Amino acid sequence: MDEVRLLQSSAMGYGNVSWEAIRRGLELEPHVIVGQGTSSDPGPAYLGSDELHPYVGRLNRKRDLGLILRAAVEGRVPFIFSGGSPSGSDLHLAGVLEVVNELTRENGWRLRIGVISGQIDKAWLKTKLRQGVRVPRLADYPDLSPELTESDIERCKIIVAQMGPEPIIEALRQGVDGVITGRAVDIALYMAYPLLHGFDRAVTAHMAKTIECGALCADPPIADNVFAILRRDHFDVFPLSPDRRCTVTSVASHAFYERPDIFRELNPGGFLDVSKAHFEQVDERTVRVWGARWVEQPYTVKLEGVQQIGYRTITLAGVRDPALLEHIDDLVETVWRRTREKWEDEVGPFELEFMIFGKDAILGPSEPYSRVTGHEACLLASVVAHTQELATAIIAYVRGQLLFADYPGRTSTAGNVAVPFSPGDIPTGPVYVWRIWHALPLDDPLEPFRMRIIDFPCDPSELAWLTGGRRVEGGRIDG
Amino acid sequence: MARTIRLAEGARIFRSKNAGPFRTTVDIFYTDLASYLAVKNSGALTREAVANRLRVPVEAVEGIFFSDETLGIKITFAKHPRMASGDVRCVDTFGAQQYVPLKDWEIEVDDG
Numbered sequence: 182m183d184e185v186r187l188l189q190s191s192a193m194g195y196g197n198v199s200w201e202a203i204r205r206g207l208e209l210e211p212h213v214i215v216g217q218g219t220s221s222d223p224g225p226a227y228l229g230s231d232e233l234h235p236y237v238g239r240l241n242r243k244r245d246l247g248l249i250l251r252a253a254v255e256g257r258v259p260f261i262f263s264g265g266s267p268s269g270s271d272l273h274l275a276g277v278l279e280v281v282n283e284l285t286r287e288n289g290w291r292l293r294i295g296v297i298s299g300q301i302d303k304a305w306l307k308t309k310l311r312q313g314v315r316v317p318r319l320a321d322y323p324d325l326s327p328e329l330t331e332s333d334i335e336r337c338k339i340i341v342a343q344m345g346p347e348p349i350i351e352a353l354r355q356g357v358d359g360v361i362t363g364r365a366v367d368i369a370l371y372m373a374y375p376l377l378h379g380f381d382r383a384v385t386a387h388m389a390k391t392i393e394c395g396a397l398c399a400d401p402p403i404a405d406n407v408f409a410i411l412r413r414d415h416f417d418v419f420p421l422s423p424d425r426r427c428t429v430t431s432v433a434s435h436a437f438y439e440r441p442d443i444f445r446e447l448n449p450g451g452f453l454d455v456s457k458a459h460f461e462q463v464d465e466r467t468v469r470v471w472g473a474r475w476v477e478q479p480y481t482v483k484l485e486g487v488q489q490i491g492y493r494t495i496t497l498a499g500v501r502d503p504a505l506l507e508h509i510d511d512l513v514e515t516v517w518r519r520t521r522e523k524w525e526d527e528v529g530p531f532e533l534e535f536m537i538f539g540k541d542a543i544l545g546p547s548e549p550y551s552r553v554t555g556h557e558a559c560l561l562a563s564v565v566a567h568t569q570e571l572a573t574a575i576i577a578y579v580r581g582q583l584l585f586a587d588y589p590g591r592t593s594t595a596g597n598v599a600v601p602f603s604p605g606d607i608p609t610g611p612v613y614v615w616r617i618w619h620a621l622p623l624d625d626p627l628e629p630f631r632m633r634i635i636d637f638p639c640d641p642s643e644l645a646w647l648t649g650g651r652r653v654e655g656g657r658i659d660g
Numbered sequence: 661m662a663r664t665i666r667l668a669e670g671a672r673i674f675r676s677k678n679a680g681p682f683r684t685t686v687d688i689f690y691t692d693l694a695s696y697l698a699v700k701n702s703g704a705l706t707r708e709a710v711a712n713r714l715r716v717p718v719e720a721v722e723g724i725f726f727s728d729e730t731l732g733i734k735i736t737f738a739k740h741p742r743m744a745s746g747d748v749r750c751v752d753t754f755g756a757q758q759y760v761p762l763k764d765w766e767i768e769v770d771d772g
Binding site: 221222223224225226319320321322323324325429430433434436437438439440441442443444460490532534536542543544545546547548549561563565612613614615618 | 729741
């Protein structure tokens with residue numbers, strides 16, 4: 182095999198990909214179709230969510246997955262994608278699979294799919310700690326234990342790990358039509374097929390890193406479909422939309438995107454070092470890349486875990502009176518103190534935050550302005566308490582105080598602030614925070630990742646291993 | 661001759677995003693070599709100066725990178741306590757507005 186041709190098509194459900202672009206890609210006879218469909222970017226709430234499709238919704242997901250599966254069936258090409266809305270937990274992977282089940286049934290497709298869970302068994306992880314495995318945090322943040330503890334594991338509702346390419350390679354060896362994973366390293370999805378066929382890890386990883394977000398590596402950058410041709414010592418990349426082109430700058434600068442470092446990136450088993458990479462414009466829309474290095478490191482996977490800390494209710498309060506704009510910190514201080522005094526003894530600890538849009542809500546301590554400089558501002562008050570009912574009760578008290586508490590120069594004895602909407606208290610549901618963001622060393626890259634091979638369409642009972650026995654079908658989960 | 665410029669002068673892209681929930685990364689790409697080199701060679705972008713501008717401890721500034729090939733600069737720093745993505749005081753889940761204090765930063769450059 183001299184080259185691997187990869188058709189990239191996102192599985193996120195953002196709606197950027199199109200059949201028109203995929204069809205152009207199929208004409209180039211790809212060996213594999215690959216897309217990423219998991220992410221931690223939208224925050225911890227999704228990993229904790231009990232809904233099947235909490236992120237982009239089921240319809241968006243079904244459309245984008247339908248395009249990938251149709252391309253795989255019509256082009257007779259294997260596919261690899263990650264899925265789970267977007268956290269990659271078992272529940273959300275089951276959500277993706279029930280959509281795949283529906284798609285295969287509706288279209289008369291028959292697909293043998295390797296399914297790999299990215300969710301980590303908590304008892305297994307505790308055993309690792311008891312065996313003396315040290316699991317350091319990946320960011321220096323006060324809420325993360327410097328090294329993972331059993332209490333961290335117990336506090337977290339769900340823990341996933343970003344699998345590397347090895348479990349996917351193992352699934353491909355089983356002669357499947359495609360592979361669907363839970364939480365995975367994005368570049369691992371793109372690396373698996375070439376590594377199975379013996380391609381160089383450095384050039385494969387750099388190719389994967391370049392195309393993982395689709396045509397964000399092109400100009401103008403939009404995450405629609407992109408195509409890569411990987412050879413033994415270099416790769417070529419170009420977008421499938423005629424409206425875009427890859428340039429040396431667009432491809433080289435994609436190394437910046439969402440990365441702490443532009444030259445070195447830690448992945449399972451090594452650093453990808455692109456500091457000596459070369460980029461060459463081979464035609465108007467195509468860039469050739471070579472020269473990245475892979476620096477071997479002990480094999481680790483990133484663990485992600487969330488703890489539920491309560492339920493949130495918020496309220497908004499608009500401010501227009503110049504006297505209050507000048508003394509807004511006084512009012513907030515008074516309300517904050519009264520709310521603490523009133524409630525803390527009665528109900529125990531809760532989280533109370535005031536964010537002043539117009540002053541420093543967005544930047545916090547990094548804001549150079551120390552006061553409101555415009556003619557109006559908005560206060561956002563947030564309470565996180567043990568129950569939704571309690572959070573709403575406390576925020577109702579906060580709202581009343583914002584309306585009627587005193588501040589220097591106050592004339593507004595009929596109400597201090599403008600409350601938008603009725604009802605003015607907005608319950609936003611369970612609140613989760615990241616508690617695990619740690620690197621787990623593994624001797625065997627396959628060890629924590631459970632795999633099953635499933636023939637689709639299937640009976641929903643075949644997905645129940647991901648949902649604790651509950652039946653998942655038609656966007657609903659029983660029990 | 662020494663003169664003062666804004667960091668955003670000559671930049672076509674000046675943006676920020678999370679690099680994981682606990683870090684913000686700012687990317688700056690300049691349109692021309694002269695604008696890029698003026699900033700790079702000024703020596704103004706030290707960890708101490710960036711920390712001072714962002715009102716964070718020096719240790720919070722984790723990296724400052726220059727890429728001659730792309731005329732790009734990357735600055736990565738830790739998020740404030742309680743303001744990580746999804747934490748209780750978070751209002752910028754994707755870290756998309758955190759570049760602004762750097763954009764307006766005025767630095768001394770010397771064109772020689």
